[in-house]
Amino acid sequence: MLEIKNLHVQLKEEDKQILKGVDLTVEPGKVHAIMGPNGSGKSTLSYVLAGREGYEVTEGSATLNGVSLLDMEPEARAAAGLFLAFQYPVEIPGVGNMTFLRTAVNAQRKARGEDEMSATDFLKLVRERAKALKIDADMLKRPVNVGFSGGEKKRNEILQMAMLEPKMCILDETDSGLDVDAMKLVADGVNALRDEGRGFLVITHYQRLLDHIKPDVVHIMAAGRIIKTGGPELALEVETNGYADILNEVA
Amino acid sequence: MALPDLKQDPTEARLARLTLPEGGCLAPARQEALARLRAMGLPQRRDEYWKFTRPDALIQPDPIPASVGVLDETPIFDAIDRLKIVFVDGVFDPEASDDLTLEGVQIDRIADICGKDIHWTKDIFGVLEARGQTPVARPLAALSTAFATDGVAIHVTGKPAKPISLIYRHENETSDVLLHHVIRVDPGAVATILENGPAAARLNKVTEIDIADGGTLHHVRAQGRDHERRAATHMFTRMGEGSVYKSFTLTVNGVLTRNEQVVELTGDNAIAHVAGACVGDGDFHHDDTVFITHDAQNCESRQVFKKVLRNGAVGVFQGKILVKPGAQKTDGYQISQSLMLDDDSQFLAKPELEIYADDVACSHGSTSGAIDEEGLFYLRSRGVPKGEATDLLTQAFLAEALDEIEDKTLSEDLLERLRGWLTRRR
Numbered sequence: 001m002l003e004i005k006n007l008h009v010q011l012k013e014e015d016k017q018i019l020k021g022v023d024l025t026v027e028p029g030k031v032h033a034i035m036g037p038n039g040s041g042k043s044t045l046s047y048v049l050a051g052r053e054g055y056e057v058t059e060g061s062a063t064l065n066g067v068s069l070l071d072m073e074p075e076a077r078a079a080a081g082l083f084l085a086f087q088y089p090v091e092i093p094g095v096g097n098m099t100f101l102r103t104a105v106n107a108q109r110k111a112r113g114e115d116e117m118s119a120t121d122f123l124k125l126v127r128e129r130a131k132a133l134k135i136d137a138d139m140l141k142r143p144v145n146v147g148f149s150g151g152e153k154k155r156n157e158i159l160q161m162a163m164l165e166p167k168m169c170i171l172d173e174t175d176s177g178l179d180v181d182a183m184k185l186v187a188d189g190v191n192a193l194r195d196e197g198r199g200f201l202v203i204t205h206y207q208r209l210l211d212h213i214k215p216d217v218v219h220i221m222a223a224g225r226i227i228k229t230g231g232p233e234l235a236l237e238v239e240t241n242g243y244a245d246i247l248n249e250v251a
Numbered sequence: 252m253a254l255p256d257l258k259q260d261p262t263e264a265r266l267a268r269l270t271l272p273e274g275g276c277l278a279p280a281r282q283e284a285l286a287r288l289r290a291m292g293l294p295q296r297r298d299e300y301w302k303f304t305r306p307d308a309l310i311q312p313d314p315i316p317a318s319v320g321v322l323d324e325t326p327i328f329d330a331i332d333r334l335k336i337v338f339v340d341g342v343f344d345p346e347a348s349d350d351l352t353l354e355g356v357q358i359d360r361i362a363d364i365c366g367k368d369i370h371w372t373k374d375i376f377g378v379l380e381a382r383g384q385t386p387v388a389r390p391l392a393a394l395s396t397a398f399a400t401d402g403v404a405i406h407v408t409g410k411p412a413k414p415i416s417l418i419y420r421h422e423n424e425t426s427d428v429l430l431h432h433v434i435r436v437d438p439g440a441v442a443t444i445l446e447n448g449p450a451a452a453r454l455n456k457v458t459e460i461d462i463a464d465g466g467t468l469h470h471v472r473a474q475g476r477d478h479e480r481r482a483a484t485h486m487f488t489r490m491g492e493g494s495v496y497k498s499f500t501l502t503v504n505g506v507l508t509r510n511e512q513v514v515e516l517t518g519d520n521a522i523a524h525v526a527g528a529c530v531g532d533g534d535f536h537h538d539d540t541v542f543i544t545h546d547a548q549n550c551e552s553r554q555v556f557k558k559v560l561r562n563g564a565v566g567v568f569q570g571k572i573l574v575k576p577g578a579q580k581t582d583g584y585q586i587s588q589s590l591m592l593d594d595d596s597q598f599l600a601k602p603e604l605e606i607y608a609d610d611v612a613c614s615h616g617s618t619s620g621a622i623d624e625e626g627l628f629y630l631r632s633r634g635v636p637k638g639e640a641t642d643l644l645t646q647a648f649l650a651e652a653l654d655e656i657e658d659k660t661l662s663e664d665l666l667e668r669l670r671g672w673l674t675r676r677r
C-alpha cells in the first residue's frame with residue numbers, strides 16, 4: 001500500500017538533512033506504529049508524504065499503491081487516498097467546519113470522477129460520524145478548529161478521516177494532549193475504520209494509544225532513520241526502558 | 252482669498268460644462284454650494300486628503316468613457332421584495348421604477364422638489380454636506396449639491412415593510428452623472444435602503460442622511476460591475492440620540508472608486524457601523540475614506556473594511572475617529588485589512604484617532620497579508636484543490652466585514668457576488 005524507499009529529505013530554506021534514508025512498507029489492512037524521540041523526523045516524514053512545502057526530497061521514493069506520491073499536489077495525494085491527521089491541526093477562521101467537510105468530501109469525489117454527495121446524504125453521514133466522536137452540532141458549525149480545545153481538535157481530525165474514508169491514514173501524535181476518555185474516543189474512531197483494504201501509520205510517543213489501537217508492526221525512528229522494527233512488544237519495551245537501550249544497541 | 256491657478260483653472264474648466272439649476276426651494280443651497288466649491292477648488296493630486304488617490308479623472312471636464320457591461324449573473328437583490336427606484340445614466344426612469352407609494356415612507360424626486368417653493372428637504376439638502384466640509388474639505392460633494400438635478404428625497408415616517416432599492420443602470424458609454432439624495436428618518440422610524448448598479452461612466456453622488464432620535468437606517472450597497480466606471484460618492488450622516496446607522500458597501504470592479512462616509516454622532520447612545528468589502532483585479536483603485544465624529548456621550552462607532560487585491564490592484568483606506576471634548580464613554584473601533592493575492596498589489600492605509608475626551612475606548616488596526624499558507628496546505632491536504640482552497644480562505648477573510656450586515660439574506664446575496672468574482676478568476 002504505502003511504500004517508502006531510502007527517503008532522504010532536507011529543508012529547503014537551510015541545508016539541513018532531516019530524513020536520512022527511511023525505508024518503510026505498510027501493507028493493506030495493517031497498522032504500523034512509529035515511535036521515537038522528539039526531533040527524530042516523524043512529523044517531517046508525515047508532512048513530506050502529505051506534500052507540505054519547504055522540504056526537498058534528495059533521494060528515494062514514496063508510492064501509494066504503486067503511484068509515486070512525491071510529484072503530486074497535496075490535493076491529488078488526498079484524492080488518491082492519503083490522509084494525514086495533523087499533530088497540530090490548523091485553525092481556519094471564517095470557514096465553518098461543516099462547509100470545510102463538505103467541500104473536502106465533494107472535492108475528492110470530483111477528483112475521482114464520482115458524483116457529489118447530496119446535501120441530505122452528507123448531513124446524515126456527518127451527524128452519524130460526529131456523534132460517535134462526541135462532536136456536537138456547535139462544533140460542526142464553528143469555524144474549523146477555532147477555539148477548539150486540544151482534544152476537540154484531535155477528534156475533529158478523526159471526524160475528517162471518517163468522512164473522507166482514505167485508504168492510507170497517517171496519524172501524527174493524535175494521542176498527545178488527550179485525556180483517557182478522549183483517547184478512547186479517538187481509538188474507537190480509528191478502529192471503526194480498520195479494514196483489510198486500509199493501512200495505518202500511527203505516530204506516537206506512548207504505548208497507551210497502542211493499547212487501544214493494536215499495531216501489527218512497530219518501528220523506532222531516530223535521527224532520521226528507522227533504526228529498529230519489531231512487533232507490538234517493541235512498544236512495550238520502549239514504555240518500560242525508554243529509547244536509551246535501543247539507541248545504544250544500534251550505535 | 253483667491254485660489255491658486257493650479258486649483259482654480261481645473262475647477263472653472265469643470266464648472267464650464269455645468270449649468271446651475273435655478274429657482275425653487277433648493278436654489279439658495281445650490282448657490283451656497285457653488286460658492287463653497289469656488290472657495291475650496293476641486294481636489295488636486297497634491298491635496299493631503301487625496302494623497303493616495305489621483306482625483307484627475309474625477310474632476311476633468313469630460314468623463315473618460317466606460318463601456319457598458321453585460322451582466323452574466325442574476326442581478327443582485329433580485330429575489331428580495333423591495334420598492335425599486337431606477338435611474339438610467341442618472342435620470343429617474345418612472346417606467347422601470349415601481350409606484351413610489353409605500354406605507355411609512357414618503358418618496359419624492361429631487362427634480363420635482365426643485366420646482367417647489369417649500370419642501371422639508373431644504374433643511375437637509377446641502378446642509379449636512381456643508382457641515383461635513385470641516386475640518387476636511389470635500390469639494391466633489393459640494394459639486395453635487397450645486398449641480399445635481401436628480402435623486403430622491405426619502406422621508407421615513409414609520410417602518411416601511413420592504414427596503415427601498417435604488418438601482419443605477421449604465422447604458423451610455425459617456426454618461427457623466429451627478430446625483431443627490433436626501434434621507435430623513437423620523438424618531439423611532441426604521442428603514443433599509445439598498446443601492447446597486449454601475450450608474451454611469453462617471454458618477455458623483457451625495458447622500459445626506461438625517462436620523463432623528465431613536466431612528467434606524469440600514470444601508471446596503473453593491474457598486475456595479477462595469478469595469479471601466481469611475482465613481483466618487485459621499486454619505487453624510489447626522490445622528491440623533493439613540494439612533495442607529497449601519498452601512499455596508501460591496502465593490503466588485505470599477506477602475507476608480509472613492510467612497511467617503513462622514514458620520515456625526517450628535518445625540519447620546521447612538522450607534523454607527525460603516526463597513527465594506529472590495530475585491531479588485533488589475534486596473535482597480537478603491538478608496539474608502541471615513542470620518543466619524545463623536546460629539547455626544549456613550550456612542551459606539553465601528554469601521555470594518557476588507558479588501559482583496561490582485562494583479563496590481565490598489566486599495567486605500569483613510570479612516571478617522573474624532574472624539575470631541577465631552578464625548579465621554581465613546582466606544583470607537585476601526586479595522587482595515589487587505590488580503591494580497593499576489594505581490595503586485597498595493598494597500599495604503601491611514602488610520603487616525605483624534606481624541607479630546609478622557610473616558611473613551613478607541614482602537615484601530617490595519618493589516619496587510621497574503622493567504623495563510625498553513626491554512627491553505629491544511630485544506631489541500633483534505634483534497635480541496637488549490638484554487639478552491641484559496642477562494643475559501645478569501646471568502647473567510649471577507650466574512651468579518653459581511654457579518655456587519657444584519658439581514659443575512661442580504662449578506663448571502665453579496666457573498667454570492669464575491670463567489671462569482673472569485674470563480675471568474677480561477
Ligand SMILES: Nc1ncnc2c1ncn2[C@@H]1O[C@H](COP(=O)(O)OP(=O)(O)O)[C@@H](O)[C@H]1O
Nearest residue numbers: 011018036037038039040041042043044045054
Ligand atoms: N521547518 C523546519 N525548520 C527548521 N527545522 C525543522 C523544520 N521542520 C523540522 N525541523 C527539524 O527537523 C527535526 C525533525 O523534526 P520533526 O519531524 O518535527 O520531529 P518529530 O516529529 O519526530 O518530533 C527537528 O530537529 C526539527 O527541529
Ligand SMILES: [Mg+2]
Nearest residue numbers: 042043087173
Ligand atoms: Mg512530531
